[in-house]
Amino acid sequence: MRNGRKRITIYDVAKRAGVSHMTVSRVLNETPETPVTSEQTRRKVLQVVDEIGYRPDSTARALALSRTDTIAVAVYNVDYLVLSGFSSILLGMVHRLARENYNLHLVTTARQVRREEQGTYFLEPIRERRVDGIIVMDHHVSDDEIRSIQDYHVPCVLIDRQVESAGPLYSVGVNNRKGMSIATEHLLELGHTRIGCVVGPLTFDRDRELVAGYRTAIARRGLEFDESLVWSIPDAPTERIESCLDERELPTAFIASSDENAATLMAALMRRNLKVPEDVSVVSYGGEWDKLSISQFVPDISAVQTPLREIGELAIEMLVEALRDGKPKQSLALLEPELYVGSSSGPPRRRS
Secondary structure: OEOOEOOOOHHHHHHHHOOOHHHHHHHHHOEOOEOOOOHHHHHHHHHHHHHHOOOOOHHHHHHHHOOOOEEEEEEOOHHHHHHOOHHHHHHHHHHHHHHHOOEEEEEEOHHHHHOHHHOOHHHHHHHOOOOOEEEEOOOOOOHHHHHHHHHHOOOEEEEOOOOOOOOOEEEEEEOHHHHHHHHHHHHHHOOOOOEEEEEOOOOOHHHHHHHHHHHHHHHHOOOOOOHHHEEEOOOOHHHHHHHHHHHOOOOOEEEEOOHHHHHHHHHHHHHOOOOOOOOOEEEEEEOOOOHHHHOOOOOOOEEEEOOHHHHHHHHHHHHHHHHHHOOOOOOEEEEOOEEEOOOOOOOOOOOO
């Protein structure tokens, strides 16, 4: 009972139309390409549906059709989504989903990461058949957990990572190795030779690729790789960046692997009365940066820009193609980053 009215069921439609409930179900679920009832029966059932205001149960209909028209997107948590470039990726997904007539089901993995005994919590929508496919944006999820998605025979698209698997796992991201090489070469051309590389945990594919690109550019100039210049920063970067600045020799330039790291780094430099770029140059990696958080330090920051919204749209395109055609036109898509040179990078200052 809802609002004092009895819920109208498929049996009410069948009784009034003088047909079986199975016939009503066939009428509501058939398509123009595969009609299963006569035109006369179809019209009669649809007329009754309109007259009594019957609305099919979306969950039951999804089970009957073996589809839900819903795609799950797994992220670490909502705060992480807002603070990172993932929000722009998600926006691209939402735009493409609207064109494809699919719904989005957002699921967080933080609960699973904090409490391993709870199991792969983010897989619940797949287990319960509430979604047709899944996009994983969180790098905290292990490769084995990603592979377990295959047990449910649903397609999966990974954002900015690749996992070896025999099943339907696809990937879309950025050529991070090339992008980091571009950023490093920019600073090398300005005359910097001690360039700090501030990245996330090196357990993440993206951050390992960034370091690889950094090392490639350094080696190309005939310089020796200095491991002390690579700062691996956890999810809460402030304390780690502060300690690195206090304990290590200051580089003449930095490349920060995210807008959050760039903003945190510049705030720490400011507290030490160091100016950007007069004392230290800073380049942000990731593009489509958060200008509100960074502009208080440098209004026009140099950055490697990545097409984040395009990544989101392409992820949906790949997943929908897998659902409709059995597999997408491409199983791996790497988009090209571009360097934007702003006012936060300049020649190194001579230090006495």
